[in-house]
Structures are given as structure tokens and as C-alpha cells.
Amino acid sequence: MKTAIVKPTEDLKRIVLLTSQFSDEIQIQSLDEIMKDRKIEVIITEKNDLSSPDVIQMRDQFSNHKILILADSVDAFFQKTCLAHDVLLIPKSLSEKERLKLIQKSWFGLEDQTEFHNVVAIHGTHRQVGVTQIALSLGLKLGDFNLKTLVIGLNPYNPGEIHNVEAPYSFEQIYDLVENNVITDGESLTPYLLKQNSFYYLVGNRDYYKALMFEKKPIERLIHIAKDHFDIVLLDIGSFYDGHLPLTGLECSNTHILVSSQESISFSDYKRWKEQVLVRFSFHPKSIYQVVNKMASRAIITSKQLRDAHNIDILAQIPYFPEANDAEIEQGILYQADYRPFNKIIEGIARAIQEEILEGINTPKKSLLNFFKRES
Missing domain, CATH: 3.40.50.300 (P-loop containing nucleotide triphosphate hydrolases)
Structure with missing residues (x-):
């Protein structure tokens, strides 16, 4: 899945590197750049100054994309906004393994062990x-x-x-x-x-x-x-x-x-x-x-x-x-x-x-x- 990292950080790069489904990536500074590439399926970014209206606007603009936001801390209303608009919100407090497990379970329906575990x-x-x-x-x-x-x-x-x-x-x-x-x-x-x-x-x-x-x-x-x-x-x-x-x-x-x-x-x-x-x-x-x-x-x-x-x-x-x-x-x-x-x-x-x-x-x-x- 082609993945766009918006304003890349080391945390975001690690998520893309360790998530096997993210097979191709581009690093960009603005959401506007995504419009130029129709093959992009996943958008990941950090929360920074994003607000609840920004999340709603992002979902309206990219209705078919998977969207992930990595956040230091969030209020309850922002969490509910992400949940209501099918945006995966990942707290930075989670370990790297916990972040990856949440992605696999939320987006790909995979538990920690699969039927082919061995x-x-x-x-x-x-x-x-x-x-x-x-x-x-x-x-x-x-x-x-x-x-x-x-x-x-x-x-x-x-x-x-x-x-x-x-x-x-x-x-x-x-x-x-x-x-x-x-x-x-x-x-x-x-x-x-x-x-x-x-x-x-x-x-x-x-x-x-x-x-x-x-x-x-x-x-x-x-x-x-x-x-x-x-x-x-x-x-x-x-x-x-x-x-x-x-x-x-x-x-x-x-x-x-x-x-x-x-x-x-x-x-x-x-x-x-x-x-x-x-x-x-x-x-x-x-x-x-x-x-x-x-x-x-x-x-x-x-x-x-x-x-x-x-x-x-x-x-x-x-x-x-x-x-x-x-x-x-x-x-x-x-x-x-x-x-x-x-x-x-x-x-x-x-x-x-x-x-x-x-x-x-x-x-x-x-x-x-x-x-x-x-x-x-």
C-alpha cells in the first residue's frame, strides 16, 4: 500500500518501516501534495496543531484513504472525532510493538497470533x-x-x-x-x-x-x-x-x-x-x-x-x-x-x-x- 508521511518524523518513519503492508512510501510536507498521486492509499501524520474540524476536513477530502494520526496527548472530543470519522488515533505513549499491533488489528483484522503462527x-x-x-x-x-x-x-x-x-x-x-x-x-x-x-x-x-x-x-x-x-x-x-x-x-x-x-x-x-x-x-x-x-x-x-x-x-x-x-x-x-x-x-x-x-x-x-x- 502506497503511504504518504506528512511532515515526517522518526516515529512516523518507524511505523511505515515496520508495517509490512506499507510497501511504498513518499515523504511530503503538505496534504495538498497527495492530490497529485492517485496511488496513495494511506496517510500518516502527527497531531501537532490538528483540531477536530481539521480531522473532519481531512476525511472529507480523502474519503477512501486510511488515515493515521500519532499524538502526544488528546482530549476526549478529539478522540471521538477520530473514531466517528474512521481515523486511527495512536498515542505516543504506546510502545512500538503496541502501535504496530493496534494498526494490524484495527486496519487488517489481525490478532497477535495468526493461524499460521508456526x-x-x-x-x-x-x-x-x-x-x-x-x-x-x-x-x-x-x-x-x-x-x-x-x-x-x-x-x-x-x-x-x-x-x-x-x-x-x-x-x-x-x-x-x-x-x-x-x-x-x-x-x-x-x-x-x-x-x-x-x-x-x-x-x-x-x-x-x-x-x-x-x-x-x-x-x-x-x-x-x-x-x-x-x-x-x-x-x-x-x-x-x-x-x-x-x-x-x-x-x-x-x-x-x-x-x-x-x-x-x-x-x-x-x-x-x-x-x-x-x-x-x-x-x-x-x-x-x-x-x-x-x-x-x-x-x-x-x-x-x-x-x-x-x-x-x-x-x-x-x-x-x-x-x-x-x-x-x-x-x-x-x-x-x-x-x-x-x-x-x-x-x-x-x-x-x-x-x-x-x-x-x-x-x-x-x-x-x-x-x-x-x-x-
Whole structure:
């Protein structure tokens, strides 16, 4: 949703940055500037000198926009005016987490926990950015934590085969069984999965011809079956967003982790996908983070540039793995190659996912970013 920040402040910028539905922003000094851009759907501003008549006038002028006002303190009449004219009033006294929760509940009907609370979608800015190996490595580590973990391949064009491991079944075969009600629960699903060390794996689609033929409902049903049976479900979305496989995965997940890199294609490819495809859909993850893969300290493109370009906070930076291709061939999963700089970050992300998903069910949820701050 394109968002206009009127007279931007750091508080307003943080709200836009951390609200996943606000995918595009402009910063302006006057409401008059909004009239020039018909794509704007959300207006956020601070109260400052706004009065109740100003709120009424703003609503009359922008009848179809979502309007948010951040205020230090307000009188009862101003509160009632905002309520009567469908303007979301947020007190500055609320914590950042409380502000975001109020936005999600008021505008998007989302509670703190969603039905997909234990489903994490891992997707990339461009091809070969490392989504599959990160998903497999996280699956392995989460399994080591004695969590019943399943990784599902939802990349339409890359099955994500583990080198020298022959999986007897792949996604397109499972899809038919789910669609025809042969697989109806976790018990009937498990025999078709590959048990790889400490976790389960459903290899992705092996049939290019079928890549764009999959329908939404069977994919959604599979994710429902998986999340009810497993402690944690990781979805390997890949980096192509042109079909129901990746799009349903993004829709049916509570946490999104975008994998980027310090390559120019990380900017250009994902920008096109967002502007031409993803903007047409409405995803409502509770949390969205970015992981920079193959991180080099002296590269021209910095993690700050990636954060600003994608408007997503950096959760972790996975260091460049000099012999990753050979390690993948020899070990199958990069985490098993025991390259300590890589493994240390994977372990940190896995612990953060564990804490966010499992502790968030019964206790106030701690963000993954706060987890990494504690660890550092």
C-alpha cells in the first residue's frame, strides 16, 4: 500500500518501516501534495496543531484513504472525532510493538497470533541468492533443537534436491494426493516426506511443465496439514513470484524472511517483482525481516543500502562462504560443512525463530531483531 508521511518524523518513519503492508512510501510536507498521486492509499501524520474540524476536513477530502494520526496527548472530543470519522488515533505513549499491533488489528483484522503462527516463508530477491540452502540449514538446526520441523519446497522451477540424496517423492506428486484427499492429515503426509537427519523435507516441483498449473486450494490445504502436525514449517519460496506456489506460501505464513545479497540484481529483480506482481496481492505476515547472504565487508553495496532499498530491517548477515559450491556437492546441506562463520549465523537465526514462534504462543512475542541484539 502506497503511504504518504506528512511532515515526517522518526516515529512516523518507524511505523511505515515496520508495517509490512506499507510497501511504498513518499515523504511530503503538505496534504495538498497527495492530490497529485492517485496511488496513495494511506496517510500518516502527527497531531501537532490538528483540531477536530481539521480531522473532519481531512476525511472529507480523502474519503477512501486510511488515515493515521500519532499524538502526544488528546482530549476526549478529539478522540471521538477520530473514531466517528474512521481515523486511527495512536498515542505516543504506546510502545512500538503496541502501535504496530493496534494498526494490524484495527486496519487488517489481525490478532497477535495468526493461524499460521508456526509457518516461516523464506524467499529471495533474485535467483541463486541462496534461499534453499538457508532453508535446509535452518531446518537441520531447528531439528537439532528437538523441534519437529518440515521444510516444503515451493519454488516452481527448482526442486531443491539435496546432492547425493534421492527423495522418493516431490511436490507435484504430493499435490495430486492432497487434491484428491489421499493425504488429509499429518499422519498420512509423513510417509511421503524425506527424513533428512533431524528434520523432514518435501522436495519441490520437478516438473517444469506443471510449474504454473498448480492451484491455490491444494497448496493451502497442504500448508494447513503441515502446520497442524509439525512444530515449525519452513517454506522454500524461491525467487520467482509468477504462480500459486510462491504466492500462496507468502499468504499462508506468519513470518517472512527475505534473502538478499550485495549484487545489483538484488535491487533490480526484486524491484520489478514488487512493482509488477507482488503489489497486486495482499500479504499479512506478523513479522518480516531481511537476511543478507554472502556478505562481504568491503563490497560497494552495503547492508544499509539493502535495508533502505527493500524497506525491510536486516535480521542477520551471513558471511561469504568461499567454497560453498564444493561444500554443497560434498555435504548436501551447507550447515553440515561445518564452516563456523556460516553456522554461527544460522544457529542464531534458528534460535530466534524458535523463540518467536514457540514462546510467542503463550507469552508476549519478542521480535527476532531484539533477539539478535541480545545475542550480540
